[in-house]
Amino acid sequence: RFTVDATSPPILEQGPLEVRRAAKALNDMQARLTKLIADRTRMLAAVSHDLRTPITRLRLRAEDIADKQLRAHVLRDLGSMQNLVQSALSFLRGQHEPGPAIKTDLPSLVQTVCDGFSDMGHSVHYSGVTHLYVNCEPDQLMRAVENLIDNGLKFGTAIEVRVDRRDHAAVIEVIDNGPGIPSTEKVRAIEPFYRGDAARNLSEADSFGLG
Numbered sequence: 001r002f003t004v005d006a007t008s009p010p011i012l013e014q015g016p017l018e019v020r021r022a023a024k025a026l027n028d029m030q031a032r033l034t035k036l037i038a039d040r041t042r043m044l045a046a047v048s049h050d051l052r053t054p055i056t057r058l059r060l061r062a063e064d065i066a067d068k069q070l071r072a073h074v075l076r077d078l079g080s081m082q083n084l085v086q087s088a089l090s091f092l093r094g095q096h097e098p099g100p101a102i103k104t105d106l107p108s109l110v111q112t113v114c115d116g117f118s119d120m121g122h123s124v125h126y127s128g129v130t131h132l133y134v135n136c137e138p139d140q141l142m143r144a145v146e147n148l149i150d151n152g153l154k155f156g157t158a159i160e161v162r163v164d165r166r167d168h169a170a171v172i173e174v175i176d177n178g179p180g181i182p183s184t185e186k187v188r189a190i191e192p193f194y195r196g197d198a199a200r201n202l203s204e205a206d207s208f209g210l211g
Helices: 017-062 068-092 106-119 138-155
Strands: 102-105 123-128 133-136 158-166 169-176
Touching: 017 068, 068 106, 068 138, 102 106, 102 138, 106 123, 106 133, 106 138, 106 158, 106 169, 133 138, 138 158, 138 169
Parallel strands: 123 158
Antiparallel strands: 102 133, 158 169
């Protein structure tokens, strides 16, 4: 049995020399992996802790913004930042559980995402139905749409996001005018942080794939 949690007992290093060597190698590997995961969790915990203070300061400063619409946008983004940090930390600690499904007006949620990119000067437009209620995790869905739009803007100049009802299902399409993903790569595109060949030419500092 091999796990990376602290409750996994080490293999007994006894028997013939070859068996003892193999057991020691496996024990050493398990110890290194356990330390790696523990270090990663501590690092993210430290980042989470360090971000709380500036996020709190920004929240207090945002309250003084006279423009109500701008203030609401800033506070929403700060709330998203806090949720992202907490979600990642919970996942690494093994405490991540799906959030409650909330009845959400999908076009309104997607329109909010599009408006955020438009406010930054990007050509991102919404089209589709006016109202369509679905049960979902709004924050997770927003992250998915934001990732797709952000990736589309890296390789294209204009994005159209459509929401439609098809066969009793809600369908979100993020359409850009970039080169697209080759057919041979589409199966791999759903892997976490997938990056195509073209994406590898981008700066390592600001390109992490689809997330």
